[in-house]
Amino acid sequence: MKKRPGKQLLELTVNDEFYELAVEPQETLLEVLRNHLGLTGTKEGCGTGECGTCTVLMGDEPILSCLTLAMDCRQKEIRTIEGLDRENGLTVVQDAFLQQGAVQCGFCTPGMILATTALLEKNPNPSQEEIKKGLEGHLCRCTGYNKIFEAVEQAAARKSRHGDSGSV
Numbered sequence: 001m002k003k004r005p006g007k008q009l010l011e012l013t014v015n016d017e018f019y020e021l022a023v024e025p026q027e028t029l030l031e032v033l034r035n036h037l038g039l040t041g042t043k044e045g046c047g048t049g050e051c052g053t054c055t056v057l058m059g060d061e062p063i064l065s066c067l068t069l070a071m072d073c074r075q076k077e078i079r080t081i082e083g084l085d086r087e088n089g090l091t092v093v094q095d096a097f098l099q100q101g102a103v104q105c106g107f108c109t110p111g112m113i114l115a116t117t118a119l120l121e122k123n124p125n126p127s128q129e130e131i132k133k134g135l136e137g138h139l140c141r142c143t144g145y146n147k148i149f150e151a152v153e154q155a156a157a158r159k160s161r162h163g164d165s166g167s168v
């Protein structure tokens, strides 16, 4: 791929697709996902690391894509809300959020779902405190948080009932 002056070549994998992109050195991962790849499920809230709405997974770890330079994602594997491994349309976590009424305007939801997915992959039976800690830094202006915490508990319970056969 031919680079434009000032741009740098970025190679990364997003949702199991390999990409080569020419990006400005100061561009964030959030900008690359939304503006270059059209993955607008990742939301920009504050843009300064305060709200968690821009969360994506780098490997298994949640990261704030608004604070991550795209060039720091060279050769990394990124997963966004569009790339979750769904069975029958929704993951267990997404379905639990829906069932519990943990989604209102939905703006915080992709970040919450990805943070919850990462939490349950590491800790399938988190305590209430661990759930709160796992979602700290994720702001929601609508739900009052209780429905979200209940959704995480429901997802964990369903996951443990069904063993590891289903995707989180």
Ligand code: FES
Pocket (backbone or CB within 6 Å): 043, 044, 045, 046, 047, 048, 049, 050, 051, 052, 053, 054, 055, 064, 065, 066, 067
């Ligand atoms: S948009 Fe990244 S933390 Fe708010």
Ligand code: FES
Pocket (backbone or CB within 6 Å): 102, 103, 104, 105, 106, 107, 108, 109, 139, 140, 141, 142, 143
């Ligand atoms: S559902 Fe609206 S910000 Fe969380």
